[in-house]
Amino acid sequence: MIDFGSAAEWAGAIFTGLGFGAAVWQLRANRRDSQHARLTDARDEDARREAMARAAGVKVSWRPPHQGPPPDDFDGVTPVDVEVLNSGPYPIDGAVLIVAADDYPMQIVYGTIFPGQHIVDTYEVRRREVVFGELTTGATLEFTDTFGNFWARSGQELVRKPAPARIC
Structure with a gap:
């Protein structure tokens, strides 16, 4: 059993x-x-x-030297006031400001922007005409953050990039 x-x-x-x-x-x-x-x-x-x-920001103000279409004797150089601010707690590196121009974009290399640093400058850009909708646009700040992420900042837009800014 x-x-x-x-x-x-x-x-x-x-x-x-x-x-x-x-x-x-x-x-x-x-x-x-x-x-x-x-x-x-x-x-x-x-x-x-x-x-x-x-926290990194860019502000652009174009100052067209004429009203309406450009006159025939206009040399095509338009001043643009640019403000770049890093209000974050960490520095940003590899900062390059890319300003729209007629022929090819103008690049201004800032390198490292420290926390609290505020850069204000005026540049002469070859741009024959700036229409009303572009008076406060037309520049992008590309940079690398402290953690190695690549970003492009323009006005209210922030985009993560796959590669750092090209410095030519």
Whole structure:
């Protein structure tokens, strides 16, 4: 005759199996929770870095020397007032201001801009005509943040870039 064991042995085996199943379930739940926490932390860190990149700003004001279409004797040079500000807590590096021009964009290399640094300057740009909608646009600040992310900032727009600004 086959001995199936006592009720106590059966109860011990069943509870051991249930305990093992509960341990496996708990390990899987912990792993899922830790993955979720890592993803949340990564999203929060990206948002923090983007907020720091938004602290770098550029303001442009074109000063066309004429009203309406350019006169025939106009040499095509238009002054533009530019303000660049890093109001963030960290310096930005590889900063290059790219100003729209008629032939090819004009590049002004700033290099490193320290926290709180405010750069105000006027440049002469070869641009024959600036229409009303462009009076406060037309320049992009490309830079690398402290964490090695590449950004392009123009007016209200901030875009993450795949590569640093080209300095020609």
